Structures are given as C-alpha cells and as structure tokens.
Amino acid sequence: MIRIINILFVCLILLIIIIHAFHERKFSEKANKRFLMVYTIVISIFLSLRVIGLDLEPHRLWFESSGSSFSDLTLDSLFSSRLEPFFNILSIFLNSRGFGYEYFLLIAGSIPMIILYNIIKNEQNPVKIYCVFLLIYLIKGPIEVIRGFFAAIVYLSAIYSLSKGEKLKAYIKNVSTILFHFSSVASIILFPFLKAKWTKKKYLITLFLTIFLTIFFRVVVFPQLISINYSGENYIIWKFFYYLTYYNSGNGYHYLGRLHVILLNFNLYFIIIMNILIILISFKYYKLIEKDTTFRVLMNSQIIGSFVNIIFIILSATTIGYRLSYLFSIGNFMLLSKILFVYNNNNKNKNWYVYLTFLFLLLYNFMIILYEAGVHNPDSMFYLGW
Structure with missing residues (x-):
C-alpha cells in the first residue's frame, strides 16, 4: 500500500x-x-x-x-x-x-x-x-540513481561554472565528482574537450568513425582484454573490468520474462535515442547555441556522452555506457527546454512539438512506473504474468 x-x-x-x-x-x-x-x-x-x-x-x-x-x-x-x-x-x-x-x-x-x-x-x-x-x-x-545522480548534478554545476568563465571553480567541482561516484573519473579526463566546436557533418562523421573503430577493436583487441583476470586491490579498476566483462562472461543479466526485457530495454534505449535526437536537432539552432556559452558546453558534453555510450554498447558493456552517458548527458533537459520554449518560439507548430515531447516523456515515465511496480516480477502483487 x-x-x-x-x-x-x-x-x-x-x-x-x-x-x-x-x-x-x-x-x-x-x-x-x-x-x-x-x-x-x-x-x-x-x-x-x-x-x-x-x-x-x-x-x-x-x-x-x-x-x-x-x-x-x-x-x-x-x-x-x-x-x-x-x-x-x-x-x-x-x-x-x-x-x-x-x-x-x-x-x-x-x-x-x-x-x-x-x-x-x-x-x-x-x-x-x-x-x-x-x-x-x-x-x-x-x-x-542516488550516487550517480549526485555526481551528475555536481558535474552539471561544474559545466555551468565553466560556461561562466569560472575555470578554477569548474575544475574543482569536476574533480570532486569522483567523491560521489567512481565512474565520474571519465569526466576528469574528458572535461578539457567541452569547449570544442562541432558541426552536424563533423558530428556524424565522428560518430560513424567511432562505430567503425569500436567494431574493429571489439573483433581484434577486446577478446584478449576481457580474458584478463584483474586481481589488484584498486576498486575502481576492478569495477571497470567487472562491468566491461559482465555481459560477455555468460553470467550476465538474467531476465525474468519477455515483459522484463521490453521494459528494461525501453527505459534504457529511450533516453539514448532521445539524447542523440537532441544533439541532431540542436545543430539546427547551432548559431544561436554558439552565442550562449552555457548551452554550447552542455551540447558538447552531450556529444561526448553519445560517443561514449555507442562505444560501450558495441562492446556489450551497456552498464558502463549508460552510466557515463548519464553523467555527460545530464544537461539534456536544459537543451531540450531551450529548443522547445525559446528557439522554437516563432514556429507556428511549436505547441504540437511541445505536446508531442511531453506525451513521449509521459510514456517514458509510465513505462518506468510499470517497472517500479514490478509488473515483470513474479514476486510482485502487480505481476502481469508475461
């Protein structure tokens, strides 16, 4: 109750x-x-x-x-x-x-x-x-996502400080994210690239190049890498190897049924697809975004997140990919809001875009609530038996 x-x-x-x-x-x-x-x-x-x-x-x-x-x-x-x-x-x-x-x-x-x-x-x-x-x-x-969300919001604050020219404050905040989630170590490495300039063509070429090189890496190098049995004491490195090999070990995630597969993958890939769509739509307004440092840095972080996610999805290390993408794409709601309510303001169909976006986000929440209620779990009182 x-x-x-x-x-x-x-x-x-x-x-x-x-x-x-x-x-x-x-x-x-x-x-x-x-x-x-x-x-x-x-x-x-x-x-x-x-x-x-x-x-x-x-x-x-x-x-x-x-x-x-x-x-x-x-x-x-x-x-x-x-x-x-x-x-x-x-x-x-x-x-x-x-x-x-x-x-x-x-x-x-x-x-x-x-x-x-x-x-x-x-x-x-x-x-x-x-x-x-x-x-x-x-x-x-x-x-x-208690710890991951905490780290992501601190990272968002670091981005915000960077966009306002507060470089020292931004780097201190960014380094501190590792205190809240160990996966945030990736943001420390990639933080200097947040002010890069992108075009839609450059993004798509880099995206396809990333896919090609990752597939090559998976075929040639990855089999040797996942055979490594890390026995060191560093928890961060152990965790990285654990998630890197989790879905390739034969002992990976076990679904409770077909409904479990549908709900879990919908909730996972809905956000991934949405993030890539936000990037592609943002390029339509890139001249406006470029004038606003905050949203340009947010977009660049989102771009990095999409590359990282694609890499780990191809490597079947979905958990790492999702967590890193979650971190780098944490500002997606600000970009989406800017597109819907500011850049799209003069579009005669703007209300339809807003209603459609909200409808899809409500559908996303409905699917999450179904998962939370346990409709896929035989032990739940809401189990639908599929």
Whole structure:
C-alpha cells in the first residue's frame, strides 16, 4: 500500500508541475522561484521517506554496515570501498550520531536538488526547465540513481561554472565528482574537450568513425582484454573490468520474462535515442547555441556522452555506457527546454512539438512506473504474468 502511495505521489507532483509549467507566465518571476523552492523541499522530504527505488535496499545495507567509527578510515580505504568517499563518510557520521537511514536519503537527495535549483532559477522559463527535468530524471535520478545522480548534478554545476568563465571553480567541482561516484573519473579526463566546436557533418562523421573503430577493436583487441583476470586491490579498476566483462562472461543479466526485457530495454534505449535526437536537432539552432556559452558546453558534453555510450554498447558493456552517458548527458533537459520554449518560439507548430515531447516523456515515465511496480516480477502483487 505504501508503495502505491509513493507512486501516486510521483504522479501527483509531475501533474502539478506540468500544469504550472503551462501557466508559468501568469506568475511573477519571484513567485515562480518560490514555487520551485517549495517543489524542491517537498521532493527532498519525499526522497527521505520513500519506499521505491532500485538503489534503496542496497544503500540501506551499505549504510548499516559502514559502522560508526572513523578510527579505521584511511585515504586508501576511502577509495577501495564499495561506497564512494562522500557517502562512506556521511554514513559513518550519521551512524555515530544515531541518525537513521532516512537522514542519509534526505541529505543524498536534497543537496543535488538544491544545486539544481540554484542552476536553473535564473534561467529563462525556469518552471518549464524544472518540469522537463522531472519528466526525465525524477525517477531515474534521485529516486533510483542516488550516487550517480549526485555526481551528475555536481558535474552539471561544474559545466555551468565553466560556461561562466569560472575555470578554477569548474575544475574543482569536476574533480570532486569522483567523491560521489567512481565512474565520474571519465569526466576528469574528458572535461578539457567541452569547449570544442562541432558541426552536424563533423558530428556524424565522428560518430560513424567511432562505430567503425569500436567494431574493429571489439573483433581484434577486446577478446584478449576481457580474458584478463584483474586481481589488484584498486576498486575502481576492478569495477571497470567487472562491468566491461559482465555481459560477455555468460553470467550476465538474467531476465525474468519477455515483459522484463521490453521494459528494461525501453527505459534504457529511450533516453539514448532521445539524447542523440537532441544533439541532431540542436545543430539546427547551432548559431544561436554558439552565442550562449552555457548551452554550447552542455551540447558538447552531450556529444561526448553519445560517443561514449555507442562505444560501450558495441562492446556489450551497456552498464558502463549508460552510466557515463548519464553523467555527460545530464544537461539534456536544459537543451531540450531551450529548443522547445525559446528557439522554437516563432514556429507556428511549436505547441504540437511541445505536446508531442511531453506525451513521449509521459510514456517514458509510465513505462518506468510499470517497472517500479514490478509488473515483470513474479514476486510482485502487480505481476502481469508475461
């Protein structure tokens, strides 16, 4: 019953913000900012009390097993634990003070939501941006991807600082993302390429070249690479090899049925396809995007994410590809909002584009909710038997 109430709350908050987004101009700028802060507080409280989310129970076990003493904590152990340094320290601190798991969820959920609020509050159409963000990321963000979402929002903040010319702040934020999710080490390597200039032709050529070279790598080099049995103590490297070989080992993901295959792959590939479409559509408005450093850097990050995702999908390392693409494409909601509500403003069919986009995003959320409800799982009360 509590699970149903949680899902109904998600539906309700989405409905309220969608209605607000379509009536944003009826409120003053100050009022809209206050509404956004209220939404952020309400969602943060919900995140601490929820019972839904694939990451919920694994994080509870890690939280409860982290102990309550800092005496055995070393720099080496911080980067060799299953939990990243920030969450490891947070768990120990909360346990040592007698605070429960709900406080862990509150802090882990509210900080990135507040960072997000501060990024978008001064943008044009902030309520619409917030609405698009929630349609893409409310469930597949703070609800299901606790650590990855936290790291991605800090990375988005780093991009925002870089676009404003605050280079030192941007690099400090970007390096700090590894404290929240180990996969963010990729952003440290690729961050210097975020100010590159692209054209649609250059992107497509690079995309096809990436596909060709990755296929060659998979045929010639990859079989030798996955045969390596890494036995070192570095957790980040071990995790990389684990996910790199997971779907090629014969012991990979096991589906519970055909409906499980459909739901999981729809939720995965919907975002991948959407991200590539956003890139291709953005090139139509590239002269406008080029004038706005924030959105040019966001687009470049999205481009890098698409290359990374394609590489790992071809290598059958879908988990790595999805996580890295998730990180680099975290600004997709801002680009999509800009296209729908600013660049497309003079198009006579603009309303149809907006309605169609929202319809597809609602379909995406519906499929996620079906997955959350467990319609594919024989142990769920909502199992559909397929």
